[in-house]
Amino acid sequence: MITAVRKPMEEIIECISPFKRILLIGCNECVTVCAAGGRKEVAVLSSALQIAFMKKGKTLEVKEITLERQCDPEYVEALVPDIDRADAVLSMACGCGVQEAARRFKSKPVFPAVNTQFMGASERPGVWAERCQGCGDCVLGLTGGICPVARCSKRILNGPCGGSTGGKCEISPDVDCAWQLIWDRLKELGLEAQYEDILCAKDWRTSRDGGPRRIIREDLE
Amino acid sequence: MKTESVLEKILNAGHLAVTSECGPPRGSVPEKVREKAEMLRGYVDAINVTDNQTAMVRMSSLAACILIRQMGLDPILQMVTRDRNRLAMQSDILGAYAHGIDTMLCLSGDHPHFGDHPMAANVYDLDSIQLIQTVRDMRDNGTFQGGDKILNPPQMFIGAAANPFADPFELRVARLAKKAKAGVDFLQTQCIYNLEKFEKWMEGVCDRGLDEQVSILAGITPMKSAGMARYMKSKVPGMDVPDDLVKRMAGVAKDKQAEEGINIAIEAIERLKAVKGVRGFHIMAIEWEQRVPEIVERAGLYPRPQV
Numbered sequence: 001m002i003t004a005v006r007k008p009m010e011e012i013i014e015c016i017s018p019f020k021r022i023l024l025i026g027c028n029e030c031v032t033v034c035a036a037g038g039r040k041e042v043a044v045l046s047s048a049l050q051i052a053f054m055k056k057g058k059t060l061e062v063k064e065i066t067l068e069r070q071c072d073p074e075y076v077e078a079l080v081p082d083i084d085r086a087d088a089v090l091s092m093a094c095g096c097g098v099q100e101a102a103r104r105f106k107s108k109p110v111f112p113a114v115n116t117q118f119m120g121a122s123e124r125p126g127v128w129a130e131r132c133q134g135c136g137d138c139v140l141g142l143t144g145g146i147c148p149v150a151r152c153s154k155r156i157l158n159g160p161c162g163g164s165t166g167g168k169c170e171i172s173p174d175v176d177c178a179w180q181l182i183w184d185r186l187k188e189l190g191l192e193a194q195y196e197d198i199l200c201a202k203d204w205r206t207s208r209d210g211g212p213r214r215i216i217r218e219d220l221e
Numbered sequence: 222m223k224t225e226s227v228l229e230k231i232l233n234a235g236h237l238a239v240t241s242e243c244g245p246p247r248g249s250v251p252e253k254v255r256e257k258a259e260m261l262r263g264y265v266d267a268i269n270v271t272d273n274q275t276a277m278v279r280m281s282s283l284a285a286c287i288l289i290r291q292m293g294l295d296p297i298l299q300m301v302t303r304d305r306n307r308l309a310m311q312s313d314i315l316g317a318y319a320h321g322i323d324t325m326l327c328l329s330g331d332h333p334h335f336g337d338h339p340m341a342a343n344v345y346d347l348d349s350i351q352l353i354q355t356v357r358d359m360r361d362n363g364t365f366q367g368g369d370k371i372l373n374p375p376q377m378f379i380g381a382a383a384n385p386f387a388d389p390f391e392l393r394v395a396r397l398a399k400k401a402k403a404g405v406d407f408l409q410t411q412c413i414y415n416l417e418k419f420e421k422w423m424e425g426v427c428d429r430g431l432d433e434q435v436s437i438l439a440g441i442t443p444m445k446s447a448g449m450a451r452y453m454k455s456k457v458p459g460m461d462v463p464d465d466l467v468k469r470m471a472g473v474a475k476d477k478q479a480e481e482g483i484n485i486a487i488e489a490i491e492r493l494k495a496v497k498g499v500r501g502f503h504i505m506a507i508e509w510e511q512r513v514p515e516i517v518e519r520a521g522l523y524p525r526p527q528v
Contacts, residue, residue, distance in 0.1 A: 153332050154303070156348035158399055160392065161329050162384030162411060163458040170458035171334040183392055195392070198399055201307065201351040201366060 001030035001121075002094045003128045004037060004114040006045070013052055015111040016090055020059065023079065023086035024049075024113075025101065026066035027093035034128055036114050037092025039066040045092065045113060070097025076104050083108060119150075136206025136213065142199065144185030149202075151178035157199035223360070226324040226378035227295045228267045228407065230528040231501075232436045237494065238501030239522050240297065240409065240438060241513050242269035243289070245280035251288050254280070257510045258289045258296075264514040266525055267295040267324055269409070269503070273304060276336025283313050287320045297380065298322050301330025306346035307355065307366050314356060318375030326380040326409065327352040350403045353381055357404030379404060383437075384411035385422035386461035394425035401434045408435050409503040412442035412453075415461040416492060423498050432498030439493045442505045443512060444482035447471040483516060490520040 006012075016022055024046050032038030046062045053060040063082050067075045070093035079101070083089075088109045091098040095116040102110040118130040133150045139157070140147055149155045153171050159179030163170025167180045186195055204210065222233060231238045241261050246253040261268055268289060272282040286296035298317050300310060317325065329349040333341045347355065355366045356379050363374035381400050385393050397408065413419045419439070426432055444450045447470040454462035466485065473481045486504075493499050502522070506513050517523045 153334070154329055154343065154348070155345045156329055158348050158350040158396075160387065160389075160396075161349075162382065162387045163331070164388050165458055166388055171332050177388075180389060183389055196395055196399055196402070198350060198354070198403055200354065201347050204346065 001033050001119070002096070003034045003117040003120050004031050004094050005117060006036055006041065006092070006114050007112070009048065009052070012045070012090070012111075012113050013049065016049070016060075016088060019087040021061040021063075021085060021087050022049075023063050023065065023082055023089045023108075025070065025079065025089060025091050025093065025097075026064075027070040027091075027097050028066055028068050029070075031093055031097075031114065032066075034122075037094075042066055042092055045090075067093075067097075070094075071100050073100060073104065076100050079105070134207070135202070135204070136210075137203065139199065142194070142197070143182045144189060144191070146178055146181045146185060148178050148182065151176070151181070157202060223406065224323050224376040224378040226267075227528065228297070228324050229378045231266050231526065232407065234526065234528055236501075236526045236528075237499075237522060238267075238407075238436070238438060239265045239504065239517055239525065240267050240269055240501070241265045241504045241506065241510070242271060243285070243510065244271045244274055244508070245282065245285040247277065247279050249280065254285045254288045255292060258292055258294055260510045261513055262292075262294060263525065264517045264523060265504070266501075267297050269297040269299055269326060269505075272299040272301045272328070272330065273336070274331070276303070276331045276333045276338065276341075278337060283317055283322075286317060286322050290321050295324065296322055298325040299328060300325055300352065301328045302345055302347045302349060302352050303330035303333065304341075304344055306344055310347070310352065311355065311359065311365055314359060314375050314377065315371075318377065323376060324378045324380065325356065326382065327356060327405070328382055349381060350399055353379055353400060353403040353405050361404075378406050380407045380409060381405045382411065383408050384459045385413075385419055386411055386415060387459040390418075390422075393422055394429060394431070397426060397431055397435070398429060401431050405435055407438060407500075409438045410440040411459060412440045412505060413489060413493070414453075414466055415463050416489060418461060419493070420496055423496050427498045432500075436500040437498055438501040438503040439490075439496075439499050440503045440505060441486050441489055441516075442507065443486040443509065443516065444470060444478075445509060446475070446478045446482070449482075483512060483519075486516055487520050490516075490522070 026037050026042035042064050046064050050060050069075045083105050090111050090113050091101050092113045098112045119132040120128045120130045123129050130150050135149050153169050164177040169175040169177045243257040270282045270285045282299050286298045289296040327349050333339050333343050356377050360376050363371050383397050450467045450470045453460045
């Protein structure tokens with residue numbers, strides 16, 4: 001999923017301070033699962049903002065709507081009946097959802113209420129960790145199902161570097177060394193010999209370095 | 222012979238090679254580079270010039286290498302893949318060779334987290350093994366990484382680093398094998414304090430015949446004090462300093478500890494000379510370059526052979 005965390009309250013208040021009526025929108029997908037921008041978080045933020053405005057002797061009218069999927073134009077259409085009553089839109093979706101709202105409602109300022117983080121998985125309740133960088137040319141089949149691009153701090157394809165200590169990365173004892181994990185998994189699979197195959201320089205064009213990416217599926221167009 | 226590198230000539234003639242290093246200054250101060258390099262003149266075959274070591278901004282390795290080359294000495298251009306992409310690295314290699322620099326060391330480098338710009342973008346377009354492949358292809362095929370032909374391809378003698386003390390230990394010989402396969406010519410190791418563990422690693426290296434493919438220079442760093450020994454033991458990633466060595470340093474009076482550190486380094490060199498596959502020494506006296514001549518002399522590595 002795409003993970004996110006809410007921005008600091010002061011930053012959100014600063015963005016919307018010129019406005020009296022806002023449309024606060026959540027998303028029922030990834031940000032709901034990572035407890036950053038679903039229906040519940042929308043309600044909590046709405047109350048907090050109204051209290052903050054009241055303390056300053058101002059009022060804030062908040063309309064709360066949590067969309068099924070904010071990155072999908074079809075669902076964003078559901079905001080049409082309420083958009084005219086709002087001076088601005090505050091979105092708790094990931095960056096994709098925020099941009100879809102901005103694209104659809106050209107005359108309204110749209111602000112993000114969360115910082116989008118990474119594509120990750122849940123490790124345990126309350127903990128999410130990065131798993132994929134969307135490099136566009138997956139190497140997981142060669143690395144025991146553990147991604148060196150996303151999980152090695154130096155994204156090195158032929159690790160481990162000289163800083164791997166006791167299974168941990170040189171940058172922090174809280175970060176696993178991806179190449180220790182890869183090696184352990186290759187051993188479990190009896191694929192030790194595969195370790196000595198050199199992974200050649202990556203073609204980063206399939207990643208962000210080739211410019212903004214699109215997928216075109218003619219069979220679905 | 223693949224190149225005109227003095228280091229290659231020394232190794233090819235069967236001599237034990239001696240290299241040392243010089244960290245460029247944190248400012249535009251060419252005198253500092255010259256001062257450090259001058260101390261090493263005649264005592265080492267080539268001088269490594271570090272590339273923003275510990276992820277701190279310093280004068281570029283290439284610029285400092287040129288200064289050293291102009292003094293008639295032989296620098297080793299260190300290049301980390303952390304700060305620059307393949308375009309920038311290859312253009313620097315062309316520039317280095319154009320200035321008569323023919324020996325380099327391919328490294329991944331410390332993560333920016335450790336340095337004075339932890340907020341910097343972390344490039345890693347290539348890793349150290351892919352950089353070795355790139356430099357080898359530039360030399361042997363005369364092509365850039367992108368495939369185009371090079372005009373007067375740089376003939377670099379290619380080095381890399383190895384840390385026999387990092388984890389997992391069982392992978393450390395295999396990683397060297399990958400560097401050998403990528404085309405590395407010589408290798409400088411991390412500072413060796415745990416001699417037994419190093420010897421065990423070398424056994425593994427020799428069992429696979431890797432010592433025939435790659436010239437291995439053992440890394441030696443004299444300790445200045447018991448405090449430094451403790452710091453290296455606990456704070457430097459991938460460093461293995463045995464307890465008895467820390468005790469030995471702490472066991473002598475403070476004003477004698479530097480002397481003891483030098484003695485330990487010389488004893489290590491003497492012992493490692495007998496280890497199969499050790500082809501020389503890389504003496505990294507960090508901000509202590511003035512003691513290198515004494516270490517080289519006392520270790521019986523002086524005078525340096527003329528090749």
